[in-house]
Amino acid sequence: MTAERPLLEIRNLTKHFRVGGGLFGGTAGVVRAVDGVSFVIRRGETLGLVGESGCGKTTTGRCILRLERPTSGAILFEGRDLATLNDEELRAVRRRMQVIFQDPYSSLNPRMTVGQIIAEPLAVHRIVSDPAKRGARVRELLGHVGLLPQHARRYPHQLSGGQRQRVGIARALAMEPTLIVCDEPVSALDVSIQAQIINLLEDLQREFGLTYLFVAHDLSVVRHISDRVAVMYLGKIVELADRKALYDEPLHPYTRALLSAVPIPDPELEARREHIVLGGEVPSPLNPPSGCVFHPRCPIAIDRCRAVIPELREVKPGHWAACILA
Amino acid sequence: MGALLEVESLTTEFVTRGGVVRAVDGVSWDVKEGETVALVGESGCGKSVSALSVMRLVAGPEGRIVAGRVVFKGRDLLALSDEEMRRIRGREITMIFQEPMTSLNPVLSIGRQLTEGLEIHLAMTPRAARRRAAELLTTVGIPDPERRLAQYPHQFSGGMRQRMMIAMALACDPSLILADEPTTALDVTIQAQILELMKDLSRRLGVAMLIITHNLGVVARYADRVNVMYAGRIVERATARELYANPRHPYTLGLLHSVPRLDEPRRARLAPIEGQPPDLTRLPAGCAFAPRCAFSVERCARERPGLVPVGAGGHVSACWEATRLGRAPAMR
Numbered sequence: 001m002t003a004e005r006p007l008l009e010i011r012n013l014t015k016h017f018r019v020g021g022g023l024f025g026g027t028a029g030v031v032r033a034v035d036g037v038s039f040v041i042r043r044g045e046t047l048g049l050v051g052e053s054g055c056g057k058t059t060t061g062r063c064i065l066r067l068e069r070p071t072s073g074a075i076l077f078e079g080r081d082l083a084t085l086n087d088e089e090l091r092a093v094r095r096r097m098q099v100i101f102q103d104p105y106s107s108l109n110p111r112m113t114v115g116q117i118i119a120e121p122l123a124v125h126r127i128v129s130d131p132a133k134r135g136a137r138v139r140e141l142l143g144h145v146g147l148l149p150q151h152a153r154r155y156p157h158q159l160s161g162g163q164r165q166r167v168g169i170a171r172a173l174a175m176e177p178t179l180i181v182c183d184e185p186v187s188a189l190d191v192s193i194q195a196q197i198i199n200l201l202e203d204l205q206r207e208f209g210l211t212y213l214f215v216a217h218d219l220s221v222v223r224h225i226s227d228r229v230a231v232m233y234l235g236k237i238v239e240l241a242d243r244k245a246l247y248d249e250p251l252h253p254y255t256r257a258l259l260s261a262v263p264i265p266d267p268e269l270e271a272r273r274e275h276i277v278l279g280g281e282v283p284s285p286l287n288p289p290s291g292c293v294f295h296p297r298c299p300i301a302i303d304r305c306r307a308v309i310p311e312l313r314e315v316k317p318g319h320w321a322a323c324i325l326a
Numbered sequence: 327m328g329a330l331l332e333v334e335s336l337t338t339e340f341v342t343r344g345g346v347v348r349a350v351d352g353v354s355w356d357v358k359e360g361e362t363v364a365l366v367g368e369s370g371c372g373k374s375v376s377a378l379s380v381m382r383l384v385a386g387p388e389g390r391i392v393a394g395r396v397v398f399k400g401r402d403l404l405a406l407s408d409e410e411m412r413r414i415r416g417r418e419i420t421m422i423f424q425e426p427m428t429s430l431n432p433v434l435s436i437g438r439q440l441t442e443g444l445e446i447h448l449a450m451t452p453r454a455a456r457r458r459a460a461e462l463l464t465t466v467g468i469p470d471p472e473r474r475l476a477q478y479p480h481q482f483s484g485g486m487r488q489r490m491m492i493a494m495a496l497a498c499d500p501s502l503i504l505a506d507e508p509t510t511a512l513d514v515t516i517q518a519q520i521l522e523l524m525k526d527l528s529r530r531l532g533v534a535m536l537i538i539t540h541n542l543g544v545v546a547r548y549a550d551r552v553n554v555m556y557a558g559r560i561v562e563r564a565t566a567r568e569l570y571a572n573p574r575h576p577y578t579l580g581l582l583h584s585v586p587r588l589d590e591p592r593r594a595r596l597a598p599i600e601g602q603p604p605d606l607t608r609l610p611a612g613c614a615f616a617p618r619c620a621f622s623v624e625r626c627a628r629e630r631p632g633l634v635p636v637g638a639g640g641h642v643s644a645c646w647e648a649t650r651l652g653r654a655p656a657m658r
């Protein structure tokens with residue numbers, strides 16, 4: 001780990017949701033959506049956060065953005081704990097943390113033109129107060145994301161999915177952020193368009209020195225874009241390492257199973273390849289298994305896995321895994 | 327093996343506010359007995375409408391099959407009466423959809439949804455149908471079938487619902503299953519389970535399958551032959567091995583190169599297909615892919631290429647420059 005202070009530091013983050021007991025109210029239980037997650041994001045890097053639905057990756061991102069209030073734990077942005085900031089300070093910090101959502105259609109106001117959508121945050125946050133200059137800034141932002149000035153007059157429904165995602169990116173860029181949480185930014189797009197958006201995100205990162213938290217379930221895409229990768233399962237990080245170490249020498253049996261489950265577009269290779277097919281399904285986070293939460297599906301679990309909660313420990317330099325057998 | 331299903335010059339149109347859209351534009355393909363064939367392409371390419379047309383489930387009055395033949399076991403399905411078609415649909419040809427929750431009836435028990443088809447199509451008694459339903463759940467790997475039959479779809483997880491859809495599709499011993507993005511809504515470890523199950527069932531029961539997907543990895547894992555669709559037409563067809571080893575249409579090539587692959591060294595930069603997906607109400611006169619194509623020549627804008635043989639095992643491609651592509655080194 002370098003001596004430089006990380007841009008973002010998450011310490012023991014938990015987010016629990018109470019779930020109602022049906023018709024008569026009351027609390028049936030607590031969903032531990034995020035359960036003791038810690039990691040840092042260094043300035044200028046991309047941290048990939050992968051896992052299957054319900055693993056807590058999106059909730060983690062939403063806690064960082066303060067779209068959810070964490071149950072416990074600390075989130076430090078440039079060394080300052082977000083929980084200790086007053087409203088005004090928080091507003092200033094949030095401006096520098098932006099988000100790109102999965103579905104650009106439902107995250108863009110259908111009654112506003114593209115120009116209005118991008119200009120709104122500029123006006124609200126008084127980044128560009130002069131309306132005439134705002135127009136110029138909107139055109140500049142459109143250029144950054146590969147759209148044309150005339151796109152400013154269009155409405156979201158007149159654009160293709162890829163173009164809409166570009167608008168979502170331009171809106172995030174308008175705030176001149178340092179950190180962007182990309183929540184499944186390409187999974188709703190067609191295959192031929194995904195690569196365009198990934199290349200754009202990489203170009204913008206280089207040009208503006210952006211830091212990304214890249215939340216996704218597609219392991220091939222995450223490998224391409226990330227410097228480091230964290231794998232989540234049932235609210236916990238089970239493995240965290242540099243991209244190369246994680247993909248070349250995965251230490252956690254869940255990571256290995258995930259990688260083996262990704263179909264590769266090559267029939268000859270697929271025929272030869274050994275597939276680890278996990279039995280069962282992800283257990284309910286309402287009632288997680290004892291010990292290691294992965295043990296009921298784990299192909300190498302031993303008796304002790306049922307009793308011992310594995311710590312996320314540094315098995316090799318910079319390579320962390322939460323498995324007693326790693 | 328003979329052709330089980332032969333689709334000939336199928337054309338399906340939709341009336342939209344923007345004009346008439348030819349979602350499927352004179353396509354021909356076939357599925358042989360016991361074979362797994364893939365229709366691959368991106369949203370709007372016509373792959374799902376192709377399957378719905380085979381089942382005669384295109385929603386009117388906007389949608390209409392305007393031309394072509396769908397020959398199943400020697401009979402043109404498009405010429406059958408509604409009553410005759412009902413005896414084939416759900417019995418001899420069945421369908422699996424992407425989103426199992428929306429295609430299951432939420433207020434009917436799992437058992438009832440399975441037995442309904444058995445009682446109607448195979449005239450089974452309720453008791454025999456119930457026995458068969460329990461067997462089917464076991465076949466698709468759902469444990470404790472007796473208890474499960476009494477439950478409702480919301481009590482099933484996404485993976486279990488898709489297993490249930492497969493059980494329904496298998497119920498009447500069909501000879502062909504049309505699976506429309508059967509694993510797209512599922513997590514990757516569950517996707518692996520379902521794909522293994524489908525592969526195993528098609529092998530064991532000898533049922534032919536048409537799989538519709540945008541995922542080239544899924545196709546590679548279990549299709550025998552592949553049809554690649556773009557803007558309502560088939561642009562390339564080959565055996566799966568031939569298609570991946572020797573793609574001969576720029577769109578196929580582009581799709582294969584635009585996705586990052588876990589088995590290859592990480593590339594510095596992805597090679598996307600430039601431009602936007604086609605607007606079906608305003609297709610160009612020539613090749614629909616020409617505006618996005620890195621290999622296009624002047625002729626491509628004027629004349630639409632037809633499918634011509636380009637390689638072994640019935641490999642065909644609709645590209646004027648297919649021979650040049652064959653000589654081009656791999657663009658990795």
